[in-house]
Every structure is written in C-alpha cells, then in structure tokens.
Amino acid sequence: MKLEIISFGKISEFIRQQQIEISDVINTDQLKSYLETSFPQLAGMKYKLAINQNVIQSNQSLKNEDKVAIMPPFSGG
Amino acid sequence: MDNERYSRQLILKGFGVEAQNKLINSRILVIGAGGLGCPILQYLVTAGIGTIGIVDDDTISLSNLHRQILYATNDIDQPKVKVAAKRLRLMNPETHIVEHELRLDKSNIFNTIESYDIIVDGTDNFDSRYMINDVCAILQKPLIFAAVAGFEGQLAIFNVKNEQGIATNYRDLFPISPLPGEVSNCAENGVLGVLPGIIGSMAAAETIKLVTGIGQPLISKMLHYNLLNQATYTLNISPGNDYFLPESKADFLLSNEEQLCPKTPVFEEIDLATMQLLQEEASALVIDVREKHEFPLLNKEIFLQVPMSEFNTFVQNNIAAESIVLLCQHGIRSVAAAELLQEKYGHTKKIYSLKGGISKWRNHFLTKQNE
Numbered sequence: 001m002k003l004e005i006i007s008f009g010k011i012s013e014f015i016r017q018q019q020i021e022i023s024d025v026i027n028t029d030q031l032k033s034y035l036e037t038s039f040p041q042l043a044g045m046k047y048k049l050a051i052n053q054n055v056i057q058s059n060q061s062l063k064n065e066d067k068v069a070i071m072p073p074f075s076g077g
Numbered sequence: 078m079d080n081e082r083y084s085r086q087l088i089l090k091g092f093g094v095e096a097q098n099k100l101i102n103s104r105i106l107v108i109g110a111g112g113l114g115c116p117i118l119q120y121l122v123t124a125g126i127g128t129i130g131i132v133d134d135d136t137i138s139l140s141n142l143h144r145q146i147l148y149a150t151n152d153i154d155q156p157k158v159k160v161a162a163k164r165l166r167l168m169n170p171e172t173h174i175v176e177h178e179l180r181l182d183k184s185n186i187f188n189t190i191e192s193y194d195i196i197v198d199g200t201d202n203f204d205s206r207y208m209i210n211d212v213c214a215i216l217q218k219p220l221i222f223a224a225v226a227g228f229e230g231q232l233a234i235f236n237v238k239n240e241q242g243i244a245t246n247y248r249d250l251f252p253i254s255p256l257p258g259e260v261s262n263c264a265e266n267g268v269l270g271v272l273p274g275i276i277g278s279m280a281a282a283e284t285i286k287l288v289t290g291i292g293q294p295l296i297s298k299m300l301h302y303n304l305l306n307q308a309t310y311t312l313n314i315s316p317g318n319d320y321f322l323p324e325s326k327a328d329f330l331l332s333n334e335e336q337l338c339p340k341t342p343v344f345e346e347i348d349l350a351t352m353q354l355l356q357e358e359a360s361a362l363v364i365d366v367r368e369k370h371e372f373p374l375l376n377k378e379i380f381l382q383v384p385m386s387e388f389n390t391f392v393q394n395n396i397a398a399e400s401i402v403l404l405c406q407h408g409i410r411s412v413a414a415a416e417l418l419q420e421k422y423g424h425t426k427k428i429y430s431l432k433g434g435i436s437k438w439r440n441h442f443l444t445k446q447n448e
Contacts, residue, residue, distance in 0.1 A: 006310065008229060008301050008303075008310075009226050009227060009229055010226070010227075029384075029386035029387070030368075030386075032385075032386050033368035033370070033371075033384065033385070033386055036368075036385070036410070037368075037371070040406075040407060040409070043385075043405075043407070043409045043410045043413070044409035044410070044412065044413065045255075046251055046253070046255045048250050048251065050312045050313075053310075053311065053312050053313055054312070054313045054315065055249070055250065055299075055312055055313060055314050055315055057249075057315055057316070057317045057318065057319075058318075059386070069310065069312060071250070071299070071301070071312065072226075073203070073224075073250070073251045073255060074224035074225060074226040074229070074230070074231045075200075075201065075202055075203045075206055075224055075226070075255075076112075076201055076224055076225040076226050076266070076268060076273075077109050077111050077112055077113045077114070077198075077199045077200050077201035077223070077224060077225065077273065
C-alpha cells in the first residue's frame with residue numbers, strides 16, 4: 001500500500017513529506033505503531049493523525065494512496 | 078455609528094449595515110496581548126466591535142517589540158493591557174475597551190469570560206490554553222484558537238455547532254496537555270515577527286466572520302499555515318471520546334486543581350532492580366505497552382501486554398493493583414502511558430515507568446524469556 005505522509009511543526013524535522021510503501025499495515029493503529037517504530041522520537045510526543053484531512057478518533061482501515069497528516073500541538077503566541 | 082469610519086466595509090457586497098450592526102453589538106474577549114493579541118485587537122477594534130476585553134498580566138519588554146506591534150520603544154516596562162487599551166482607544170473611540178490586567182486562573186476565569194460572546198485565545202502556554210478551552214467548553218462559548226510555532230501557525234474555531242449540529246473543543250485533538258518542556262514556545266524557539274501578525278490577522282478575520290455570519294468560518298476545522306512556502310492544510314475535527322472534561326463550573330472548580338498548577342509528575346521513573354523489588358514485594362502489575370509485533374516477546378504471565386494503540390480503551394477499565402509499572406522498548410511510550418494513568422488515578426495508585434525500557438535492560442528480559 002502506498003501512503004503519502006505530511007507532517008507539521010517539530011515532527012516535520014524528522015518526518016519529511018514523503019511517500020511510503022508498506023505491506024503489513026492495514027489500519028491506523030498499525031500505522032501509528034509503524035510510525036513510532038520507524039521514528040522513535042514520535043513515540044514520546046503528543047500528536048494527532050488525520051487521514052485525507054479527517055482527524056482520526058478511533059482505529060480506521062487504510063486504503064492505497066491515503067494521505068496521512070501528523071499534527072503536533074502548538075502553544076506559541 | 079460613524080458611517081464614514083466604516084464606509085469601505087459598509088459598501089462591501091454581502092456585508093453592509095446589517096453586518097456592521099452585528100459587530101457593534103458584539104462583545105469579544107482577547108486573551109493575551111502579545112504577538113497574536115496585537116493584530117487581533119487592532120483589526121477587531123478598527124472593524125468596529127462594540128466591546129473588547131483585553132486580558133494580560135505582562136509588561137512590555139524590548140524583545141517583544143519585533144512582533145507586538147501595538148507597543149513602542151518608550152512603552153518598555155509598562156503593562157501591556159494599559160498601553161494596548163490607550164492605543165486602541167485612539168484608533169477607534171467607538172469601541173468600548175475593558176482592561177483585565179490579570180493572569181487567568183481558576184478563581185477568576187469564569188467571571189472574566191462569562192459576559193463575552195466570543196473568546197479569542199492568543200496566549201503562549203498550554204496551561205492557559207487548556208484552562209481556557211475547558212471553561213469555554215463548559216460554557217459552550219465560541220472559542221477562536223490561534224497558535225504559532227517556528228514558521229507555522231494553527232487556527233481553529235471550537236464550541237460552535239457545525240451543519241451536523243456537532244461542536245468540538247481542543248481536547249478532541251489533544252486530549253491531554255504536553256508536559257512542561259515537551260513543546261517549546263517562542264521564547265525558547267524563536268519566531269519571526271510577521272508570523273503571529275499573519276495568524277493574528279486571520280484570527281481577527283475568523284472572529285468577524287463568526288460575528289457577522291459571512292463566509293465559512295473554520296468551525297471544527299484546524300487550519301495549518303506554513304510561512305516558508307505559503308502552504309495551508311485544513312483538517313476536519315470530529316469529537317473524540319478519550320478525555321475528561323468537567324461538566325459544570327462546580328465540577329471544574331473541584332476537579333481541575335492538578336491541571337491548573339504546573340504539572341509535577343506523580344509517577345516515578347525506576348531502574349530494573351526497583352522494578353523487580355516492586356514485582357516481588359508489592360505485587361505490582363507490570364504492563365508492556367509495546368505493539369504486538371515488537372521483539373523481544375515477553376512472558377505474558379508476568380507482563381500484561383497492552384499496546385499503546387489500545388491504551389486509551391484499557392484505561393477506561395478499573396485496575397485493581399495498587400502499584401503499576403509500565404515498560405516499553407526505550408522508556409518513552411511508557412512515560413506517556415504513565416501520564417494517562419496519572420490523569421485517571423492521580424495519587425491514589427503508585428505508578429512507575431521503567432527508565433531506558435527493555436533495550437537498556439535487554440539481558441534481563443532475554444534471560445527471562447529462556448527460563
């Protein structure tokens with residue numbers, strides 16, 4: 001399965017915008033653990049996933065060419 | 078109303094006197110008179126909002142001036158609220174400016190917020206942001222959220238029902254606040270002055286749209302803006318179910334103590350020897366929060382496996398054990414899990430995280446496997 005990854009803020013410093021090709025990931029829970037294993041810095045951070053611009057609130061299946069956004073909280077003012 | 082002052086927006090197609098009257102009859106509270114607050118205040122005041130409250134307890138410093146454009150060099154050391162109010166009254170004497178020279182806390186936030194129609198959050202720290210979010214959610218008060226980090230900004234509108242009748246709040250995105258130091262702010266990270274200028278102006282635009290009913294305000298949407306490539310990305314927010322929000326003012330005043338104070342973790346990071354001691358003497362429950370595919374596999378009779386991805390669901394059940402040790406590969410996710418348990422149990426249970434995780438004490442865990 002091909003996924004497009006876009007990330008923001010600090011997360012974009014270690015996860016660049018990219019296409020990934022993964023075979024054994026079929027849902028967002030698995031994607032989270034894939035991302036946290038591939039990018040260990042992510043595991044200790046607060047972030048929210050969105051698929052095709054919709055924020056994920058519970059495990060959801062993925063399909064080819066889904067667009068994954070990884071968003072951290074900002075507090076500056 | 079001075080028609081000439083507002084003539085250029087009065088002649089706008091789809092705006093006119095009706096929209097202008099809505100602005101004049103509205104009461105807006107802007108929290109934080111800093112990088113975001115300055116442009117927000119300027120554009121709301123010049124647009125002709127009837128009443129604007131300003132909340133801030135800070136004074137002006139030299140390093141503020143590159144982005145806090147209401148202030149001049151000879152204002153240094155003066156209270157922001159006073160200087161901003163004076164300047165804004167000159168800009169538009171028709172707007173009633175209310176000065177709230179204070180830092181919002183549990184004791185004053187309800188009184189300060191209650192009489193306003195819309196709250197605009199331009200603060201610079203998570204403690205304030207979560208407190209403002211929770212109180213606005215309890216009061217179902219529309220909240221314009223604006224924040225910046227590095228070269229990027231975020232903008233959203235909460236507590237306003239969308240076409241489906243659903244409203245969201247900040248905790249639907251980020252259920253619990255990052256710990257102090259986990260996410261850096263402008264003071265530590267730096268910010269280009271124009272960025273809060275852009276995001277603040279956009280926040281003022283969203284406020285005007287919400288008041289007048291024009292366009293499509295960012296209701297339950299989070300707009301991301303990147304100054305470096307002028308890219309925007311908008312996410313649709315749906316309600317989450319994995320957070321605690323007080324239901325009423327009374328609930329908030331009772332339950333929110335921990336959250337409003339700077340967080341001191343009540344869980345403890347421990348080494349292997351301490352973990353073994355806890356297992357033997359305190360019959361501690363040891364939870365492995367790694368995902369199911371991660372190696373080495375541990376003995377499931379000794380280590381309860383609850384992957385991080387299922388942890389929020391797991392936390393909803395009650396745990397009988399008095400002592401709980403969390404572990405993962407490197408001791409990072411186990412800290413996040415400890416925070417979640419701390420949110421639920423506070424000081425009523427002893428919560429530990431194995432520092433360094435399985436990889437640090439690999440020999441021990443590999444031997445355990447062979448037993």
